[in-house]
Amino acid sequence: MTSFLIHNFGCRVNQAEAFLWADEFQRRGLRLERDLARSDYILVNTCTLTSRADRDVKQFLKKVARINPKAKLIVTGCSVEQTPEQFQRNPQVWLQASNREKNELGAKILSLISPKEKIIPLPYRSRAFLKIQDGCDFRCTFCIIPLVRGRSQSFESEEIIAQVQRFIAQGFKEIVLSGIHLCSYGLDLRPRSSLLELLQALESLDGLGKIRLSSLDPRFLKTPLLEHITHSPKICQHFHLSLQYGSDRVLVQMGRRNKVEDYKAHLDYLHRASPNVSLGADIIVGFPGETEADFAETCSFLGQSPLTYFHVFSYSPREGTPASTWPQVAEKTKKERSALLRKLSKEKNFEFRRLFLNRKCEGIVIKKENGNAEVLTSNYIKVSVPTGVEHEGEEVTVKIARVTPEKTAGEIMSQIHE
DSSP states (O other): OOEEEEEEOSOHHHHHHHHHHHHHHHHTTOEEOOOGGGOSEEEEEEOOSSHHHHHHHHHHHHHHHHHOTTOEEEEEEHHHHHOTHHHHTOTTEEEEOOGGGGGGHHHHHHHHHOOOOOOOOOOSSSSEEEEEEEOOSOOOTTOOHHHHHOSOEEOOHHHHHHHHHHHHHTTOSEEEEEETTGGGTTTTSSSOOOHHHHHHHHHTSTTOOEEEEOOBOGGGOOHHHHHHHHHOTTBOSEEEBOOBOSOHHHHHHHTOOOOHHHHHHHHHHHHHHOTTOEEEEEEEESOTTOOHHHHHHHHHHHHHSOOOEEEEEEOOOOTTSGGGGSOOOOHHHHHHHHHHHHHHHHHHHHHHHHTTTTOEEEEEEEEEETTEEEEEETTSOEEEEEOOSOOTTOEEEEEEEEEOSSOEEEEEEEEOOO
16 A cells, blocks of 8 residues: 655745645545655655754655665645755655645645545644635745745635634644734735634534644734634634844844834733733844844843743844845854843743743644653643543543643543534
8 A cells, every 4th residue: 555754844825835735635646654764655844944944854855765765755835935946856756846836746746646545634733724824915024934835825714714624624623824924814815804704604503623823024013813722712822923123223133024012012911811822922133233232132132021932043144035135143142142032942941831830821732652642732832641541533532730840740530522
């Protein structure tokens, strides 16, 4: 029986694409394989957001060549868009596809392989991921994504609703809505729509569990949307707001067109309206021209904010973006500053998780292995629990019993049934 494995790099949009491919391949007779060494076809969904992402892709391809030299590689994604020649030189690459070809990639692969078997599909993930928007109309001076993903494009609400109904029928209790610029959803449709209208339509569906939103742009978080996402029982109280930096001067250089004070106002609103909310941000360290004063201002803002974690990236020049040609900050300085912010993020996240000690939280079982299970709460706390009769993807109530800087542990109190 012909088998496949999908390996993702980068954002939740890539995860959503892989989720639908895995479902499509299995329904047509390909077997989902988790072991790299036993896979006949390996689909690699690449990322080129940072130099580290490029390096990770190259290392993975070398690993495939070492562990499974007979496997046929299918490569797609942003790295393919940016530097296609590197994959053309790889003798294992059987098929190469640009981002523009992704929507038809599954059908193309199946037409070439023509599987005949009938199998029972396995869930690719414990939660369903769905891409509702792709591309970006903005031109931040550091970002390569608009060049490799193109302009903002929203999927029709009818198509999204139909896919969510299929997820509900398949038993998924949480659906993650993803997009390169999620808050732009609907602005390019005719008639024009919005993320708020889509959420309201989805929440009216029978049997819907939880919806989790991927990264949100604070420039598009108007009061009606803020009020809705903080008060809806269907939306996970976990919001990741794109920030990138905590100094207005650097934000201007980045082309972000938003001010720290406005961002703070959004965070304060979310924290007041939903006290148990988890709030995250992306932070770029070492942007060209970053000074000690800029960094100190950013550290101060982050430390005083209600953010519960932040993802820290050292700036890496991306060819084709304006910032790549500007004078660069020393690598040693980037590493030192990144380490300081990661330490601060870890401390803030520890403080946040400690608030839930001895409290009960609803969540989804996202992993089971080695006698333990991992539950992801609605407000984005990963809780390690002793495994029981529960299944991956199942809704449970978990009591948090122990919190350390490295880990949150607890026990499952009950399974939630409809």
